[in-house]
Amino acid sequence: MSPSRLQFQLDAQASGSRARATTFRTLHGTIQSPLFMPVGTQATVKAQTQETLHESGSQILLANTYHLLLRPGPEVFKKLGGIHKFMRWPGSVLTDSGGYQIFSLPHSREMTEKGAVFQSYVDGQRILLSPELSIQMQRAIGSDIMMVLDQCIPSTADEQAASAALQITRRWAARSLAAREDSPQSMFGIVQGALYPQLRRESAEGLMELDFDGFAIGGLAVGEEKNEREDVCELTAALLPSDRPRYLMGVGTPLDVLEAVHRGVDMFDCIIPTQVAKRGTAFTSRGIVELRRSVYKFSEDRLDPSCTCPVCATHTRAYLHHLTKTQEPLGWTLVGQHNIHFYHQLMREVRQSILEDRFLPLYKERREILPIEDVDHPVTPPKRTSTKVEHVGDYELCGDPPTIRHSATARIVCTTPQLDATTESQIIQHLRLPADSPPLVVWDTHLSAAATALGVILLYEAEAAKGPVRPLHLVSFSDDLSPLRLALHHKRHFPYLRHGAADTLIRRDVWESRYCVGLKWTLVQDNAGEGPAPDVVVESTREPLAGEGSS
């Protein structure tokens, strides 16, 4: 391999651990690792300003090529001179290749040696995402570090599928590198191979024959167990050259990151710090704090007394609790700002401990504290009173016959798996297309206790029993799984949930029927991603959001 464009330098290597501290240079500055990269999917990190991101010590932001390709589009980056100018970000930017998003699209994509064809959620256009298009787009974005287009598969894929994906990823890697042409941007290869050590080795060796400036470990954090992930991470990191950055994609919680640093990884990205901030989950030096708990209603404490971020310098837990309960955007902003600062602070402390060769004790101490929940205010298990009311989140079971009720508003959740006649006939009409038609996409805008979704599924099964029907993809959106979780505990009262689809959905975010081939149900939580565009939208009885009220 030629020398990395990143002027990589190994600063220190911890004793009794594979943890290391490194320094390298991108087109926009000097980077010190280990480091965490906040995710700016659409050229903005959710609910954060570039100013606070910079002040918290963010060195590199990750941007998503897939989303930016669709909106604002390469032409805007070309006209405005790249993402740094576009979003006024003085630091570095890493772009992914778009592969992950394409391969997590539930359908509407076709894979060939050329690339993956998918349909734009913006204008419905069909687009071939090839290695060349991905790199062209990343060049237009003007990121400091580009990623090769890889074929992502579930980490639980079988060996044959994993091997095939690896082969194509190797060929696409070479094409990606060629497509860089004379750009001064750096490029990382991505090691695949699912959970098969031999495939991971084969993938790493293949990529190391090419002139990459760094290497990523892909295909993890996509369904495997925690210990499986850690084993494969450790094994793969050890295969990689010591003179290039190592990046574990899409990982993870502060604890996950700490574990991977220990296993020799330098770089991380994850949506977790801003995603969980929206529901009031904060990472602190005393473990995880769930700010929506009423135990914080009167708390004049700082969120994390050991934290140096502006949020902890300014606000009380009582105010953050209030903002979370009322779902005010400022709550999302402030808790997210703290969480990002917390990740960076953890990485800075880890780096300092490596430089001073005291990483191992720090690691052992922190791995105990990081995952603890609300250590100072442990959750008391709910008392079972004689009235037998049971709770999950903000929902409770009550009445006779039992219903599920939103505690604050007293609104009853729908538990009747029936569609109205109009929707039903609309779906039936759509299903009458030939079986090889593209799937009918049905959006269930509010999962709630899954009654409406089960209505759709039962209707499909009834129609499929009568004769050929086209495939159906049901997408349920939810920002709170509590009513469904509660209902699943009481199937005796809600017999429609004996179907089993909802159990699978809640565990894996996706359910596919084994009997009606072509019937699929996916879950989109907290607007975390976009489903395919709908042909039919079913309206469910929706509970009001807290704070919505009738003001």
Add this chain to the structure above:
Amino acid sequence: MSPSRLQFQLDAQASGSRARATTFRTLHGTIQSPLFMPVGTQATVKAQTQETLHESGSQILLANTYHLLLRPGPEVFKKLGGIHKFMRWPGSVLTDSGGYQIFSLPHSREMTEKGAVFQSYVDGQRILLSPELSIQMQRAIGSDIMMVLDQCIPSTADEQAASAALQITRRWAARSLAAREDSPQSMFGIVQGALYPQLRRESAEGLMELDFDGFAIGGLAVGEEKNEREDVCELTAALLPSDRPRYLMGVGTPLDVLEAVHRGVDMFDCIIPTQVAKRGTAFTSRGIVELRRSVYKFSEDRLDPSCTCPVCATHTRAYLHHLTKTQEPLGWTLVGQHNIHFYHQLMREVRQSILEDRFLPLYKERREILPIEDVDHPVTPPKRTSTKVEHVGDYELCGDPPTIRHSATARIVCTTPQLDATTESQIIQHLRLPADSPPLVVWDTHLSAAATALGVILLYEAEAAKGPVRPLHLVSFSDDLSPLRLALHHKRHFPYLRHGAADTLIRRDVWESRYCVGLKWTLVQDNAGEGPAPDVVVESTREPLAGEGSS
């Protein structure tokens, strides 16, 4: 009345307008008016940080007693020491009484002399909001300025209902004041009375018997026409004592605020700047900019080149367009930040112009610009096909730019409010007589679209701003109000009609200026009566009567 607790001081009074600049002190600092108060419904202004609110020059935030009563509840404010500490806000806070929210609840409330009973959206509890509870809650919140509990009714209520609401509001005002007890917080009374001048007077006089520190004009911006609002606002402001702040509740757009300053109001609040920011609507020195329009996709322009806010210093319209299109929270935050800054900047400029006695020209200039939409990138109007011509009587709107045409003869109605030089100098000469001379009578022989009449009125106002002038009585003759009615439907195309005089004339046959005492305009229809004999006759371009032809 005892002296206001606010150490109120009148700094300046504009010439030719009721606009005024004042200074007063709350418990948290010195306030300069005219001023705009951002709305922090739940102890946070939507998607804004306290830091940027402070930096933009926010002096007072408005908080909603109704929402804060329900969540976090008075107990939290008592424990944490009031709203300033709770949300870490160094400036002043004004709390409303909760009345507006209760009375806009569509149902689930009962009204008695005691107060209003409503059901909490948080826990379903039934609560009696009495004047005493409202003030107790506002004392717990610890606002600088409290509002009395009033009974809000639609501005379009009938006289009997309006009178009843006014009586109860008067009694509640006394109870609210008594409930303040020894609190050092200021308290404002609220003038009600819907659109009935006599009721407004009765309400104001009743409240002025009590020791309020300022007065609000309530019951507007709730369904009435713009000119009705402006008339009632002007009339009510004139009834209020000149040594206390005057606050117009819930108003409005920048133009609405400017109009009300002109009519003697000092303080405003409205959710508009943050509410419209969510969908990408920005107020600028060049009018309204709709950032979601694709015309801004590539725009490297600042949002408002004349604006000094951090958003305009940093970001392009292209980035703000992208954030708006993708519905990213950062878009809401940034556009809202700019909008709030814009309101404050407008108020600062207005104040400065009052202090330097040049408010009237500023007012006239700004009222033209503020409501224009996307002036630099005008929306292409939908093509007017022959079926889309609009008619009133024998007149139609047509052409581009639109003109008003007599259908039968195709003759164009004059819509330029200009006098010929001879007439102008003739009138000016007549006006130079002493101010106690009998009124100069001007005959406008043909009202048409009131362009000539407005020419006379604007000339008089300009002369009156320069120094003392004698009264003027303008008499317009008309046998067909159709062209004026049609033009009044299209003020966007005929901006001289924004003046408002013509609206009043057509409704009441007479208009009298409230700023230029002595300026009067009357209408004589169908030769039904005769005006006083003229000193000057102005000739307007006269359309032929239908059937007269253009021979």
